[in-house]
Amino acid sequence: MNTAQLSEEANQVLKSHVGYRSEDTSEFSDGHVRIKSIDILDTEINDLQNTDIFDTLHDLYGTPANWQPEQIDEFIxxxxxxxxYYLIWVTATPEDAECYADDPENVDEIKIDCKKLMLISDLACDGVLLATDYSWIK
Structure with a gap:
């Protein structure tokens, strides 16, 4: 993985295995609902137009920049x-997560204690999208 181009925030999350998020804006609802990752990838890419997924995968892993969600899913x-696998958005600081919370008091520290972890999107202070084995959610 070529980490030279990672944002400071992505490096912080990957090194500390700690991120922040607000479940009131989460597709995961209470943090324990498991949604098929291909559905989230499709939503991120096609509905939300998150083209950073292509850029991040290309920059870090050398994947083609024109892959479809199904190809990205298989690669992950x-x-x-x-x-x-499961996807989760986190920010590097609670202040960054507060920007997306309906209630700024509803920001949680997430300890990402997983066995497998892969960065999928790096939007710096706007957050990082991680693919994980999700074994750390009890």
Whole structure:
């Protein structure tokens, strides 16, 4: 993985394995609902127009910049050696997460204690999207 181009925020999350998020704006609802990752990828890419996923994967892993969500899904599964994985958005600081919270008091520190982790999107202070084995959610 070529980490030279990572934002300071992405480096902080990857090194500390700690991020921040507000569940009141989450597709995961209470943080424990598991949504198929391909559905989230499709939403991020097609509905939310998050083209950074293509850029981040290309810059870090050398993937083609024109892949479809299904190809990205397979790449993540192969790279993490998992049949299924989960995606989660986190920010590096609670202040950054407060920008997205309906209630700024509703920001949680997330300890990302997983066995497998892969950065999918790096939007710096706007957050990072991580693919994980999700074993750390109890």
């Amino acid at each position: 599964k192969e790279t993490l050696k998992l049949d299924e």
